[in-house]
Amino acid sequence: MRFAPLVAGLAACAHSASSLPPVAAPTVPKEKVVELEPMRIDVVETPTGQEAHAYDARSLLEDGNEALLLHKYDDALAAYDHLLQDFPDSKLVPPALFNAGQAMEGKEDWAGAAERYRRLLKEAGSAPGTKEDRKSAHFRLAAVLAESGQYEASAKALEEVLDWDDLAPDERVEGLARLGFSLVETKDFAGGEEVLRSAISFYGEKQGTTHFDSAYFVAMAQFYLAEIPHQQFLAIPMRYPEEQMRRDVEQKSQLFLLARDRYVKTVDYKSPYWATAAVYEVAAMYKEFWDEWMAVPIPADFNPEEAKEYVKQVNEEPQLRKLLEKALFFHEKNIAMARNAKLETPWSRQSETDVEAVRQVIARQQRGERVAPGSPAAPAAPVKTVSPDSASPHPPDVYIPPRFDL
Numbered sequence: 212m213r214f215a216p217l218v219a220g221l222a223a224c225a226h227s228a229s230s231l232p233p234v235a236a237p238t239v240p241k242e243k244v245v246e247l248e249p250m251r252i253d254v255v256e257t258p259t260g261q262e263a264h265a266y267d268a269r270s271l272l273e274d275g276n277e278a279l280l281l282h283k284y285d286d287a288l289a290a291y292d293h294l295l296q297d298f299p300d301s302k303l304v305p306p307a308l309f310n311a312g313q314a315m316e317g318k319e320d321w322a323g324a325a326e327r328y329r330r331l332l333k334e335a336g337s338a339p340g341t342k343e344d345r346k347s348a349h350f351r352l353a354a355v356l357a358e359s360g361q362y363e364a365s366a367k368a369l370e371e372v373l374d375w376d377d378l379a380p381d382e383r384v385e386g387l388a389r390l391g392f393s394l395v396e397t398k399d400f401a402g403g404e405e406v407l408r409s410a411i412s413f414y415g416e417k418q419g420t421t422h423f424d425s426a427y428f429v430a431m432a433q434f435y436l437a438e439i440p441h442q443q444f445l446a447i448p449m450r451y452p453e454e455q456m457r458r459d460v461e462q463k464s465q466l467f468l469l470a471r472d473r474y475v476k477t478v479d480y481k482s483p484y485w486a487t488a489a490v491y492e493v494a495a496m497y498k499e500f501w502d503e504w505m506a507v508p509i510p511a512d513f514n515p516e517e518a519k520e521y522v523k524q525v526n527e528e529p530q531l532r533k534l535l536e537k538a539l540f541f542h543e544k545n546i547a548m549a550r551n552a553k554l555e556t557p558w559s560r561q562s563e564t565d566v567e568a569v570r571q572v573i574a575r576q577q578r579g580e581r582v583a584p585g586s587p588a589a590p591a592a593p594v595k596t597v598s599p600d601s602a603s604p605h606p607p608d609v610y611i612p613p614r615f616d617l
Contacts, residue, residue, distance in 0.1 A: 437473030
């Protein structure tokens with residue numbers, strides 16, 4: 212920049228003094244203010260004597276971030292806590308708190324993560340430049356509360372952030388999907404259905420004009436839409452007398468079909484995690500229906516011969532055998548789908564375990580061995596999703612969704 216005035220000055224020298232332009236007042240450059248983070252110097256004793264260690268908030272944040280990327284969560288937390296303790300007024304406190312929450316999540320310390328996110332929300336307040344930090348903290352707080360089974364608290368945090376009018380489309384879909392999940396887990400099936408449908412509808416409206424990096428959360432919404440009739444299907448008992456049994460089977464069958472169709476629709480969103488989750492649940496439902504049929508005890512008024520014939524017919528009933536064959540088919544499909552995509556999820560791993568149990572039952576029946584009715588099979592271990600699944604039964608009459616719109 213100094214070369215141009217010099218050239219201009221040389222050109223001016225070629226003119227006579229009478230043609231010189233008036234001398235302009237010198238321009239005083241504006242001062243550029245650079246804000247530096249405070250620095251501390253600690254003197255520590257070492258085997259070779261005293262050494263001075265200089266550090267500031269930025270170096271501590273970078274140390275923590277490097278450890279976090281390497282999954283060295285304790286080292287990351289030590290660096291973040293050092294920053295928070297020595298530089299409580301630093302502008303780097305919000306990212307340090309957020310990343311400390313991430314480290315806590317890596318350790319599966321949900322309470323610790325929640326504490327860091329709450330602290331960020333409290334300390335960031337409404338200061339300029341902290342809106343995105345607070346938004347992210349709200350979402351993560353809701354997630355870790357759900358992970359620890361605090362679904363009502365998670366729903367409250369999500370309702371707060373969903374009131375914001377500046378959420379990006381993908382953030383709104385995520386918030387609605389997580390809220391719907393929490394409502395389903397609190398047994399608010401009607402509320403969950405409404406929120407999950409709104410997530411799917413909003414995604415559909417915006418899909419043509421908005422780029423979504425992932426279909427993960429819309430697929431999650433569809434999956435938990437299927438969980439509503441699935442949970443209600445499991446809650447309906449199968450009871451004598453025969454007229455009651457007929458009504459129970461009819462109601463269970465309707466909910467079964469609705470849940471199955473909704474799970475299948477989840478696969479359409481092509482989210483690998485939720486696709487394998489959905490196919491696994493379809494397989495599990497077929498086996499669950501078979502288990503419940505086999506759990507019905509032999510009628511108490513049957514004599515020994517009638518009881519023997521009852522056991523024979525139950526084990527040879529084609530419709531019941533078909534339930535096992537369908538369970539086998541969908542487990543195998545899930546395993547193949549994951550292998551073809553070269554991925555592995557908790558759901559595909561669980562299918563690899565459960566498929567063997569189904570094969571063994573089919574093999575026993577093919578050898579002529581009888582499975583005795585009246586002794587329900589142990590349920591499969593729940594597969595972990597974004598939160599621990601509740602295994603408690605749900606009253607089927609709370610909310611039964613319609614079939615006209617899957």
